[in-house]
Structures are given as C-alpha cells and as structure tokens.
Amino acid sequence: MEENHPGSSSIVRDNHEDDCKVTWTHPSHIFQRLIALFLMCLIGFGSYFCFDNPGALQDDFIQDMNLTTSQFVYLYSWYSWPNVVMCFIGGFLIDSVFGIRLGTIIYALLVVLGQIVFAAGAYLNALWIMIIGRLIFGIGGESLAVAQNNYAVLWFKGKELNMVFGFQISFARVGSTVNFIVMEPLYRYVKKQINIPNYQSLSIVLLVASLTCVLSLLSALLLAWQDKRAEKLLHRKTPEATEVVKMSDVRYFPKVFWIVTFIIVFYYTSIFPFVALGKVFFEKKYNFSPDSANLINGIIYIISSICAPGLGLVIDKTGRNLFWVFISILGTLISHMFLAFTFVNPYIAMFTMGLSYSMLASALWPLIAMVIPEHQMGTAYGIAQSVENLGLAVVALLSGIIVDSDGYYMVELFFCLLLSAALLLTAILWTCDSMNKGILNMSIKQRNQLESNKPPCPEKQNLLQNNDITED
C-alpha cells in the first residue's frame, strides 16, 4: 500500500478550546482525543491488513486457484489502477461532497465490500470476481487513508499532529505485519478443520480477514459520532472546501518536481511488487517454510513500524534530504543485489531494505513541499501519488510476466535496474541542486538561516519562485 501524505489533505480550521477546565467527557479533553486517535488508527488497520492478503498467501492462491504469477499480480495491479484517478478525487469528495464523516464511512464501507467480493471470488474460484473485489477495495483503501489524515488534522492540528501521523503510520505497518504473520497459519487451520476445496478454504480465510475491515468500519462510525458530538460542543465550523486539485497548475511545476516524482515511482515499484511476490521467492531460493517466508517478507513493515519515527527524527535534526535519499536508494539497491546474486542470509538484505525504506519515506516526500508552493501542494502530492500508482500497476503486471517467463533472477535484475535509474535521477537532482542554491540538501541550520534571511514573501511564492533550479 502506497505512502499517504498529509500534504494532500485539506486545510482545516483550528478548533479552540474553552479556557475553563474540562471533564474527561468533553471532546477537548486529552482522554477524548486519545480515543479519537485510537479510532483513527483502527480506521486504517483493516485496509492495511487486507492489502497484502494475496502476498501472504501467494503460493496458496497460485496453487488453489490454479493461477499463473502473471494472473496473481492482477490482484495488486487492479488495486492500483483506480488510484491513478482516486488520488485526485478521493480528498476532493471528502472536502466538497460527502464531508469527512460520511466520506470516511463510505470509504470504509467500500473496503469491507471490496474484501467480501474478493472472498466471494475465491469461493467461486473466479479470478475476475476477485479482481472486481480488489478494484472496489482499492477505491476505498487509498481514499480512506486520505480521510484518516483529514481527521488527524481536524482533531490534532496545533497539538500533537506529527506524533499522530507517526502513530497512524506505525499502526498501519502493524496491520501489514500482522497480516504476514497470521494469514498462513490461519489458512492451514481452516484447511485442516473444514473439509472443502482449497479455494473455498481460502475464501473463508479472506472472509475472516474482512472482519478487520468491519472493525475499521465500526471505528469510522464511532469516530463520526464522536466528531459530530465534538462539533456541537466545540461549536466547530464545518471546514470549507479550501483546496481543489487544479490540473492546470501542472504546467507551473518545476522539473525538480518531476524528477522527484520519477524517483518515487522507480523506488516504490521496486518495493511493493517485490513484497507481493516475495513469499514464494524466499520459499524457492532460500528454502524457507511458508511461515518463515512471510515473516522475512513482512520485515520491511516491521522495521518501518519501529524505526520510521526515529529515522524521521534523524532527518528532522540533520536535514540533508538528498543525501539520505541517495543512501536509502543505494541501501535498497545493495539489498536487491544481495538477493539477486548471492545466497547470503536474506535477513541481512531485508533488514537493510527495511531501514532504507523507512528512511526514504521521511527524506523523499518532503522534497515536494520544498519546491511547490503551499497552494499547489495538494495537486503536487496528488500527481505524485497518481503517477506512483500508475507505475505500481504497470510494474506489478510486468513483474508477474517476468517471473512466469524468466524466473526470479530476472525479476530481481529488473528491480535493480529500476533502483539504478532512481539512484541516477537522485544524483542528477543532487548535481542540479548543488549547482544552484542547494536548497534540497541543506542542513537544518542552513535552512533556518535561509528562512530568517528571507524577506516576507507572498504565500504563493515558493522557494524557487516557480523556476527550475537548473535555471539561474
């Protein structure tokens, strides 16, 4: 599941607390906010848990439903296709059409529905029904993440917002990790207990997994009630639709933005499709049991859930984003090379990949905010995520075809090639940046100096005055 970033969420007015002392039942009390935070985290748990269900049961899907790897990856590519568009309109629908409460409930409902259709497809041994299920799930899943961010801004802006985002990401990664750990034993248990065809056992397991989505839906309902109550008690005004994605803005985007977007695409397409196909790779190449293969495959998410906040802090303290992006991509490339060319304990490669992945998320995405003015941020993040989804859909399909025709070695070479392209683009970006003001790779101290020396400028002016950094 792709990274989601609050940059694309709508701006919401600050809510003012009453100065008087409040009881624990009052929405502005810390207890109420903690409950809201817990519910926000739960909202995303189901979709993150179910997103990688196919990856955790890859060989079971392939054997029980008699699929080729090329067919199996449809389950991922059809998740991504709708999000090429939904990245733009998901947030807009929340802001302008449904409102945050109804929007969240609708998206959570879509996630439940998508997962149930997915399970029904497995029960009927019909791949096309499963694909429809994944498509519905994809529409709901990505937009639900946007809704989750909006809720966070609404409840925590000006308070503990960064920590809240950190919690949400960590909780999402816990969802992915739990999926990789429990799905295979659960499948074996169902297969052992119920004497039905294997693909129907698969559908039962997927249906059980859909309970996590139901849990998310319940959380969405509870949070909607809590938010409605807070709105009433705090006399909070419904936020206006402040930001609409304007495609016409695209022509003002500097080249730097497009380079960053392509780095995002090349990087993440070497991570998510790899995780989707990783289980069988570890079973075949390293002779791992299905459980161990799932564990090592999910290690990226485990590391991310633990280390992401700490590594984010490192970047907050040091700056030098391009340096960290370069190191992260290089680390991931070395990991993939180890997996492609050697039989060295794969935990070393996966641990490095997990650290690099966590580091990159904190270092790469803020680059967009550095080169795009605030009023175009939503469009910029929307486009970046849209292109990323397009890349993921295409690369997932290609990876499946390559595995079927040429094996895992070739697909690993393909991932190495993508990462080399990302590394080269980073070097080009770094070169361009260093030939100019070096904004993207400044230390925090230099950045603060620049900010303090800068004359007050209009809101719409960005750090680069809408010019490419290659131009003087």
Next chain:
Amino acid sequence: MNALNSIVFVLTVFTTIVAADRKLHVEWNPGCVLEDHCSKFSKLTYIRADGENDTVHFVLDATFKPSLVIVVTNRDAVIQVNYTADRENNIKFTESPHYTFASVFNNLYEFNDVNDTANIKNGQNFIKMDFKKFHWNTTQSINNNNESVEILLTSNSYRAPGINKTGIVSVTLKVYGKKDIGSKLPHLVHTPESGELTLTLNNLNTNFTKSRFAIELLTFSSFPFNKTEELSSNTFSDDKLSGGTFLNYLLNAKGDVEGGGFLSWKPVVYKAENTHALNSSSTIQYDIHDYHYENDWINTPLFNMYGNSLFGNSSQFLLKSFNVSFGQPNDEFYAKSNYTYWTFLVGIGAPPNSSLGFLELSIIASLLLMLTITMILIFCIFMRWMSSKRNSLVYGQ
C-alpha cells in the same frame, strides 16, 4: 602405466570434444538381420554420436530394466551385437571402449507417507516394483535431422504376483548433437556427450491415500576414472532456465582427475504435463551405496557387455545405487494430480553449466553504466563541495 596413458588419451579426447557438435545416427537393434527374430529377445535402441576424434555410443535397453549405457570409443569403433549367442558378452565394440558409464532404473517404490514428511525413511507399507517387470515398448522415436533424437519407452502393465498396477510409466531419452537446452522445464543444459532421461508416472493407481513414489537408480562406471562417486549440490542464482529452482545435484564419478560419468538433476518434479513452476514439487535424494546384487546387474545391458567380470573381487567397476523420492510436505501426495515428471541428465566429461544470456548481460551492462554515471556525478558533487569548503575557509564566506 597403461591406465595413466589411457587417462591422458581420454582427457585429450574430452578436451578436444568440448562443445564440439556431433552427428547422430539412430538404430533399432543394431546389426540385426531378421528384425522379427531379434525383437523377441532384444529391445535395444542405439544412438551413435560421431565427433571429430571419437564416438560416443548411447545404448538404451528396455529388454529388462530400462538402462542407458554411454560408451566412448575411437571414432571408427562399431557396435556389434550377437543376437544368437548367450547374453553374456554379446554386445561388443570393434575397438575397446575408453570409458563406460551407465544409469539403470532398478526399482520403483510406493510408500505410505503417513506423517507427510515426503522422506522415504519415514515411510511405511513399502511396495517394491522391479522395473524389469513392467512391460516396456518403444512407442516413439523422433530423429530431428540427425541433430537431436528422442526415444520414448512406455509401459502400461506390471506383472508380478500380489501387485496390481494400472497406469502408464514411461522413460524418455533425449540426446542432442550440440550443446543445447531441454525443451521443457527444468530446461537441463545438454552436451553432445550427455542424454536426458525422464521418468513419468501417469495415472498410476495407488494403494494408500498418502502414497508417494521413489526410485532406486543404479550407476556403473568403468576403469580408469573413478575411485568413488560423490553426490554434491550447488546453488546458482539464475533460475531463468529452471523456473524457480536454485539448486542442482551432481552425482560425479571421479577419481584423481575429472572426466568420468555424471548424473545431474534439479530437485524438482512436476505434477502435470505442463511443466510450470506452479505445478512443481520437490525431490529428496539419499546417500550413495555400493551395490553388488548380481540379480539386478544381470538384467542390464552391462551384463551383455562385461559379463561376469562385473562381479567378484577382481571387478574394476564402480557399482553404486541411490534413491530419489518424489514430493514435498503439504503437496497433497501423488494422489493430488496422479502425475509425476522427473528428469535428469546422464553424461560423461565435464558437467554442463549454463551461461548468461544476452538479455541478462544487457541488463547488467545497463545497470553498471547507470551506476558508473551516478558515481561520476557524486564525485563531481563531492569535489564541488570540497572546493566550496576550501573557499569558505580562505575567504571566510
């Protein structure tokens, strides 16, 4: 001294024939005048692979136990089979063979894998089926312009008291006149001095719901190469040819020098005619043992070539056996598909290795190119950073 000369000679021959093409000729019961008469006693397929300096003879015999004997001789040597004489020593060559290596399908085992370990050592209720008691027929012979030859032996009946087996057991031999790869997964790499043997168990009725099959293979290696045989495995990264299999087993008959016979296989079986990675399961291979049980060796063409010299203390041949079982835990046993396909290479000389293809080389070259440009750019950035540091120190900027 003679042995040493022989080693040097054959090594020279092997060195010169590496990767050289050979012309193939196929004959059914070679030298037989009255085919109807010969067929009653002999089911011999003979493939002659002529190189520039020597000839490799492939003798596939299905008279008793299906066996493949590979013999290296001088180029002009001709096989001579005396169909009217006793079996002992009735197959000869006009010139003494330099080296002989053989592989024999000895027994097929069915066992009840109650604990689903796929390991024959944990099996129960063994049923032993002697390969000679299958009724073998040569049903197909494909000769592709003397460049490749494919022989198919099949049996649809097993005659032995107390064992009732229906279904088709078949053995296929493929020989290529030049270095090439097998047409089906796991695409074994062939040399002109090797042949690919495939065993297929199709729709065999089983005695247990958790039945698995295993085979016992015999190997024969003649003086002077081998002092012993060893089973080794090696891993490889490129699974382009093997479709998700990264391991190769090699049973090598070698002594002080390389160049003896070998068996080579990937530990993979396929559970459907379409040999695709998703239909695959594994093999387990077991230790090699000395095998001097005369009754089994007598039922092979080696007895026709070497007679009683195979046996006794003065025997200078290595007679070995080992087992391979088919399947892996949780693959739902033979009954899931009622089909097993296992293939291995039998040959002499250096075991073949696969090489990098054009596509792999192109990708690796592009990768290296991009990394080189990246490193140059990073070096430039570093130099620029160093010079700006120096300037800031000098000018206090």
